[in-house]
Amino acid sequence: MTAHFNNDWEQLLTPEFEQPYYKELHEKLKQEYMHYHICPGMYDLFNAFHATSFENVKVVILGQDPYHGRGQAHGLAFSVRPGVQIPPSLQNIYKEMATDLGCRPPDHGCLDSWAEQGVLLLNTSLSVREGAANSHHGMGWEILTDHVIEMLNKRDKPVVFILWGANARAKKQLITNHEDLIIESPHPSPLSASRGFFGSRPFSRANAFLEEHGMEPIRWCLPEHVSEAKSYRNDQNDGKEKG
Numbered sequence: 001m002t003a004h005f006n007n008d009w010e011q012l013l014t015p016e017f018e019q020p021y022y023k024e025l026h027e028k029l030k031q032e033y034m035h036y037h038i039c040p041g042m043y044d045l046f047n048a049f050h051a052t053s054f055e056n057v058k059v060v061i062l063g064q065d066p067y068h069g070r071g072q073a074h075g076l077a078f079s080v081r082p083g084v085q086i087p088p089s090l091q092n093i094y095k096e097m098a099t100d101l102g103c104r105p106p107d108h109g110c111l112d113s114w115a116e117q118g119v120l121l122l123n124t125s126l127s128v129r130e131g132a133a134n135s136h137h138g139m140g141w142e143i144l145t146d147h148v149i150e151m152l153n154k155r156d157k158p159v160v161f162i163l164w165g166a167n168a169r170a171k172k173q174l175i176t177n178h179e180d181l182i183i184e185s186p187h188p189s190p191l192s193a194s195r196g197f198f199g200s201r202p203f204s205r206a207n208a209f210l211e212e213h214g215m216e217p218i219r220w221c222l223p224e225h226v227s228e229a230k231s232y233r234n235d236q237n238d239g240k241e242k243g
Contacts, residue, residue, distance in 0.1 A: 003046040007053035012151060016144055025140030029127065037130040039066050040073035045126050047075025051115035057152060058118035058215055059160040059206050062168040064187075065125040068133050076121040078188075079111035082226050092188040092197065100201045103221035110226050117218050122148065124167055149174045158213050160206040164188055164197065181209045 003017075004010060016022055032038050040047075066073035067087055072080050078090055086094075086109040097103040115121055125141040128134070149171055152159050158179045163169045165187030175182055185200040186192040207217035 003049070005046070005049055007050075008055055009049040009053065012054055013049070013144075013148075016147060019143075021140050021143050025144075028139055032127070032129070032136075037070065039068050039070070039128050039130055040075050044073070044075035048077065048115070048120055048122050051076065051112065052118060052120045054151070054155075055157075056118045057120045057159060058210055059162060059218060060120045060122055060149070060152060061114075061162045062149075062164070062171060063121075063123045064165055064167040065123050065128045065134055065136060068128045068131055068135075070130055073128070075126075076111055076115055077123045079115075079121060080109035082108045082110050084109060088190045089188045089193075092190065092193045096188070096198055096200070097203055097220055099198070100203045101220055104224060106222045106224050106226070108222075108226050111222070112226075113222060114218065114220070117216075119218060120152075124171065146171070146174060153177045153180065158209070160209055162202050162206065165192070181206070 003013070005013070017026075029038075029042075033042055061077060063077035066075075066077075067080065069087075072084055072087065074081050078087075078093060080087065080090070090109045091105075094103070094105040098105060111119075111121060122145060124145050125134075125136045125139070126145070127136050127139075127141065129136065149161075153175050154177070158177075158181070160181045160183065161171075161175050163172060163182065163184040168187075169184050172182060172184065183200070183202045183205055185197045185202065186195045188197045203218070203220045207220075210217050
């Protein structure tokens with residue numbers, strides 16, 4: 001469950017994989033994958049980094065942990081592969097996109113096109129047991145993802161951090177660069193979306209900031225249909241992950 005990357009995350013994250021906390025996490029994950037069904041599959045754990053290089057990050061959308069239903073998570077926060085039923089949180093994200101930007105809701109939940117444009121779809125924990133939300137909280141992932149946030153915070157080029165929900169909003173203290181933009185609200189889950197997620201207009205606010213800083217805005221509106229073949233996936237036979 002260490003990884004090799006074909007982009008600049010290789011140099012930035014490889015030293016972390018040698019740290020004692022990560023070696024301990026690695027051993028725990030090996031046991032978890034042996035004895036439980038873990039989401040996502042081990043070859044998809046680092047897809048957010050494979051899909052969006054450090055230098056290309058414009059926006060970070062921070063979630064809690066992956067979807068815990070079988071076949072849902074594929075390594076990009078809030079995203080599911082084509083053919084998988086759109087989860088309620090993502091349905092609410094689409095509703096806010098429609099209100100904010102007039103986007104027509106697509107018939108799929110694949111957010112690959114966001115990742116390709118520079119949206120890092122990151123969860124604070126990169127794995128979870130099937131059917132047990134937050135079950136890998138405190139296992140060690142948060143140390144790694146905090147480090148990722150801190151590196152982006154120190155980068156010269158400004159970043160938009162979109163923090164949805166209490167777990168993500170707790171990371172606000174790591175974002176100290178006054179050049180960055182923080183957009184925070186309750187989680188898009190049906191349990192909390194009506195408490196301030198709806199009407200928060202994160203997509204237009206992010207784009208306004210990017211344009212003010214001379215960057216290309218994100219094309220948030222997704223293609224109405226997407227082929228399963230286009231879904232981002234790390235080839236399980238390319239040897240990038242090592243158990």
